[in-house]
Amino acid sequence: MSDTRVLVLIGAGSAVFTRGLLADLITADDLGSWEIRLVDVDAEALSVAARLAAKMVEARTAGNRITVRTSTDRRTELPGADYVVTCVGVGGRPAWQRDHDICREHGVYQPVGDSVMPGGISRLLRTVPVMVDVARDVADLAPDAFFFNYSNPMTANVQAMTRHAGAEPVGLCHGMHHVQRELAAFAGLPFEETSTLYAGINHLTFIYDFRHNGKDAWPVVRARMERELAEPPEPSDIGAIWENGKAWHNPFSWEIFRRYGAYPAANDRHVLEFFPERWAGGDYYGKKLGVDAFSVPEILQWGEDRYQGMRAQAEDSAPLDASAFENSTGEQEQLIAIIRSITFDRRQMFSVNVPNRGSVPGLPDEAALEIPAVATARGLRPVSVPDLSAPLTSILARRLTSVELATEAAMTGDRGLAVEAMIADGAVTDPDAALALTDALLDAQRAFLPRFA
Structure with a gap:
């Protein structure tokens, strides 16, 4: 063998x-x-x-x-x-760019x-x-x-x-891991000495317990947040794609923290999309979402530039970037640690997206939730999260409705269900507008949608 x-x-x-x-x-x-x-x-x-x-x-x-x-x-x-x-x-x-352009044409x-x-x-x-x-x-x-x-x-x-x-x-998604690291830095604490409890759905995961060496670390976090948000923001902090460690970089996430006592991963750029009714016309703290706040063309260009850089290295028109072998911070970072924990049965904890199956009361068993799990030689074992608050659980339950409708539409090619998913999502509530936007997206992406033919 x-x-x-x-x-x-x-x-x-x-x-x-x-x-x-x-x-x-x-x-x-x-x-x-x-x-x-x-x-x-x-x-x-x-x-x-x-x-x-x-x-x-x-x-x-x-x-x-x-x-x-x-x-x-x-x-x-x-x-x-x-x-x-x-x-x-x-x-x-290219398909991502088409989605962005068509949504903007329809006011989203x-x-x-x-x-x-x-x-x-x-x-x-x-x-x-x-x-x-x-x-x-x-x-x-x-x-x-x-x-x-x-x-x-x-x-x-x-x-x-x-x-x-x-x-x-x-x-697997590195968002939850990175946000814990950012919270530790925000509080001036060594990441390795912090721990969290959390539950949610990918890109909307509520960290409701944050500790430093076993002690509640939220008071330290809250004190810095209140101090920074009491000052007016620098315009460059609002809607910047790259994290800068300042409270004004994620004002909506801190609003959620103030209201619910839990910080949402993975920060404003992702989290605000789960509350579309709050950003009519894309207005976000004086900027426009996807345009000059978390610019979609900017992130797409960044991805294309990185790919072309890789291509140049592959084709010998640029030297191999040795920094790739240094500190890992990419999406794959958690995967290697999980493989290591499985291989040596270290039973370390990681954030994973798996079916609920009773881990979080009040949410469907089949719902894929982002929760802690232990990586063992027999695989990942989810950890029960019985104490997520009822208000946060209700937010997640509401967001899962659109996911369920859209998934069924995808598997069956049902245009009507796709429209209903758009309405349930909350960004477009007028049925005629939802139908027009759905049809425009289906038409633009028809090469990838054989079930809707």
Whole structure:
């Protein structure tokens, strides 16, 4: 029996994620030997990722324990997998840009559009059926593999893959981990000495308990928040994409904290999309959402620039960026720690997106929630969160309604349900306006929506 483990990465054309994962595995000597199978339906993007991977392995002379192979057919690569990771973006950045533009044309402004509001619903409609097909293949060909998903919209994808494919995916997102780190820094505390309790849905997870060496750390956090928010904001702090550690960078999240005693991950850029009725016309503290507040074109251009940089390195027109092998802070960061905890049965705690199954009272058992879990040699074991407050539970229950309607619409190709999901989401409440926007999005993304033909 070989000691080499097999990891299949589906959606490997996402070169940034692939680079981060490879860098972490190459530098993780304690995790032993790996065969990395890169899969993507886009042969050109896959070729870029493969060439970059080869250069990285060579740069660290890791060929004796890291091998890489590629395919556009996931079914040939899944048998024998120990780990399966999905990072799929159906339609890529162009489809994301189309969602953004069409929503703006219909008077809807949003800063992300990868989870909720009309842009998020559009992404859901084209992504969920693809993810269910992937999950069916995983369940069929790699039933014993640990299955991790990074694809958005996370909540809908995990719910649908569990319900319709009989798979057991675990959704991972670095948002919760990063927000805990930011809260520690905000309070002037070492991250390693802090702990949290939380529950929610991806991009709307309520941290209701925050401690430093076992003691309540909220008073320290609250004191700095009140001090900073008592001063007028710097315009550059409002709606900046990159976190800067200031309270005025996330004024709405702090408003929620004041009102409910819990801080929402993952900060204003994501959280405000779950409360669309508060941002009529996209107005956000004197700026416009998705335009000069959390600019969508800016983040898309950043992603494209990073990809082109990876491509240049793969094609030898730029030197390999050695910083990739240094401190890991990317989406894959938590994955490597989970693999390590599983491998050595360290039973460390991580934030995961899994079916509720009674972990949080008052929410549906099938709902995919973001909650703590312990990584053991037998897999991830969710932790019960029985004390999330009733008001916060009711907010989550309301948000899950649109997810349920949109997921059913995606699987059945039901245009009427898609419209109802738009209305339930709250960004567009007029039925005629919701119908017009839904039709515009379905038409623009029809190449990725065969069930709506």
